[in-house]
Amino acid sequence: MNCKLCQNALPNLLLKPAAPANAAARAHIAACDLCAKDLASLEATLALLDTWQAPALSPYFDQKLAVHLREQLSAPPAGWFERLRTRLLFNTGRHLRPALAGAMALVLIVGGGSFGIANFQHSRPVQVSAAVNDLQLLQKNEQALQQIDQLLDDNAPAADSDAAPPQS
Numbered sequence: 001m002n003c004k005l006c007q008n009a010l011p012n013l014l015l016k017p018a019a020p021a022n023a024a025a026r027a028h029i030a031a032c033d034l035c036a037k038d039l040a041s042l043e044a045t046l047a048l049l050d051t052w053q054a055p056a057l058s059p060y061f062d063q064k065l066a067v068h069l070r071e072q073l074s075a076p077p078a079g080w081f082e083r084l085r086t087r088l089l090f091n092t093g094r095h096l097r098p099a100l101a102g103a104m105a106l107v108l109i110v111g112g113g114s115f116g117i118a119n120f121q122h123s124r125p126v127q128v129s130a131a132v133n134d135l136q137l138l139q140k141n142e143q144a145l146q147q148i149d150q151l152l153d154d155n156a157p158a159a160d161s162d163a164a165p166p167q168s
């Protein structure tokens with residue numbers, strides 16, 4: 001077991017130190033000072049948490065809460081600005097999710113549409129230039145073929161004239 005695997009096994013080792021599944025982690029900690037130090041630190045943290053005492057509730061907590069609830073229920077309804085402010089401050093965003101999904105869908109549709117329009121506008125010059133390139137290539141090839149033909153035509157009589165004297 002390496003140190004990374006041992007770090008992942010430390011919580012299990014803390015909860016069940018004698019479990020057979022933690023034998024490899026125990027063996028690594030016996031040999032590795034770094035992991036042993038981490039385990040000791042976690043054990044100290046857990047021991048400190050065990051000493052913590054939750055504060056006792058006030059004996060009048062329930063009565064105070066009931067009085068406060070009654071006050072809030074009997075208070076005049078808040079204005080629209082106060083309700084909006086409360087909703088923005090304390091909401092979980094759950095009721096905004098459909099609106100958010102709709103806005104994102106709108107962005108996708110508008111973005112995709114403009115992307116398609118942009119491609120459509122740019123596709124024609126690209127196709128024209130590709131055709132022009134093909135025509136230019138064909139023209140160059142034709143010129144090259146003509147030049148080769150001219151060279152061959154120029155060479156042919158010379159070859160004939162070279163070959164002719166021995167024959168005549």
Ligand SMILES: [Zn+2]
Nearest residue numbers: 003006032035
């Ligand atoms: Zn280690």
